[in-house]
Amino acid sequence: MKRRTLLATAALGLGLAFGGAAQAQGMDKAKACFVYVGPIGDLGWSYQHHQGALAVKEAYGDKVEIAWQESVPEGADAERVLTQMALSGCNIIFTTSFGYMDATNAVAAKFPDVKFEHATGYKREHPNVAIYNARFYEGRAIQGHIAGKMTKSNKIGYIGSFPIPEVIMGINAYYLHAKKVNPNVELTVVWAYTWFDPAKEADAAKAMIEQGVDVIASHTDSTAPLAEAAKTNGAVIGFGQASDMADYKPSPRVSSIIDNWAPYYVKRVGQVLDGTWESTDTWAGINEGEVEIGEITEAVPADVKAEAEAMRDAIAAGTYHPFTGPINKQDGSAWLADGVTAPDGDLLGMTFYVEGITAEIPQ
CATH class of the missing domain: 3.40.50.2300 (Response regulator)
Structure with a gap:
């Protein structure tokens, strides 16, 4: 699997710096963004992640804006999409496929005041990157x-x-x-x-x-x-x-595995809002209700x-x-x-x- 240097203006850099300070003290409002490897209508993986994103909106109402992009190929396209999201004011970005791992860490290095959460990978190279998975x-x-x-x-x-x-x-x-x-x-x-x-x-x-x-x-x-x-x-x-x-x-469907990302997404966005977000490595399963x-x-x-x-x-x-x-x-x-x-x-x-x-x- 496939696993540009940007010239930012001084004004943009100043804005990001202020944003980081606000996150450390908590925020009145936040923007949570999601990158999906498939269409949200796939009725499978990306659909279920999007249900988690919708749960964030339901939980926080006007305090949180959500945005997403679906069917993003793993590789260079992912890095471009993540960069655009960071520049658009996303405070936390969830990258929901294994092949986004390197792109997530590369863009996180350029935007230290944005929180990045990568699903199913293992690289956590920067203090603003967390990883999460399900058993x-x-x-x-x-x-x-x-x-x-x-x-x-x-x-x-x-x-x-x-x-x-x-x-x-x-x-x-x-x-x-x-x-x-x-x-x-x-x-x-x-x-x-x-x-x-x-x-x-x-x-x-x-x-x-x-x-x-x-x-x-x-x-x-x-x-x-x-x-x-x-x-x-x-x-x-x-x-x-x-x-x-x-x-x-x-x-023929006699049972199913259901990925329930909603509690995790609600919790992590809440931590951005209250200033308690930290880089973590989470692997939850049936006991925690994630599977x-x-x-x-x-x-x-x-x-x-x-x-x-x-x-x-x-x-x-x-x-x-x-x-x-x-x-x-x-x-x-x-x-x-x-x-x-x-x-x-x-x-x-x-x-x-x-x-x-x-x-x-x-x-």
Whole structure:
């Protein structure tokens, strides 16, 4: 994935300096800005981030102005958009895709009085940059349990966006929990190399279905995989990704992972207003309400639903971790001993599949 020097006038520089002083003491009004990798109508990732932006407006009313730009490519275009936002008076800018990481830090260096928040990355190179993420793998474990129990062909699938740790850990969690309840399960992984491209996502789903896959999870942002599953007259099921995708209930969408960014966005904008914002590294999950498990529909047998909900509750309570050993790496080498849970550092840097997955990770 792709991860101009500006000549500012003296007046602009003075304005930014005063803005920084105001932030340190709190502000009467603020402008919060959002950059999305897809359209806000994708009904997935960008849609859900925009719901969080709207929650900020609802929470603070006239005290906060919100602005956004959708379908911003990762790379040079992102740096241009972020620069324009900073110059337009944004006090805090949320960059909501992994590939914005380098652009976020580059522009943050030029605008030290603007707060930047980057989603799903790991670089926090300046004191005005924060990073935030969600423990999506917790939801993938629950989906894997359902998949392993409900597959009739013993073939389950996963549509990957890009081979980054966030996606790889989701694949691993999905497979491990399917395998636990169905030792005969086989996993097919198809890489779409996009976050949002309904045609490519549909093609990936079609390819899986043609290979006999009857349960599909996806780490891309459109409803296209569910639309393809819906054409099979109940033979293939799947899951909502990032948002509920409720239009496909009760089947093929039998549950979903819902990214609930609203509480985080409301909190962080509030801290800009009251002058308490600090550079932080946040990774929240089911326990904090940032990852929600959408309704498990009647298409799922009652006992499987109860098991999935029990797993959700155990993860929330901290009594179960989806990556608990014994777990080996794909090559058979030991990773986690019996009863040992994966350190966050291992997960955030995950570049390997677990034992039993036969696919290869693209380089």
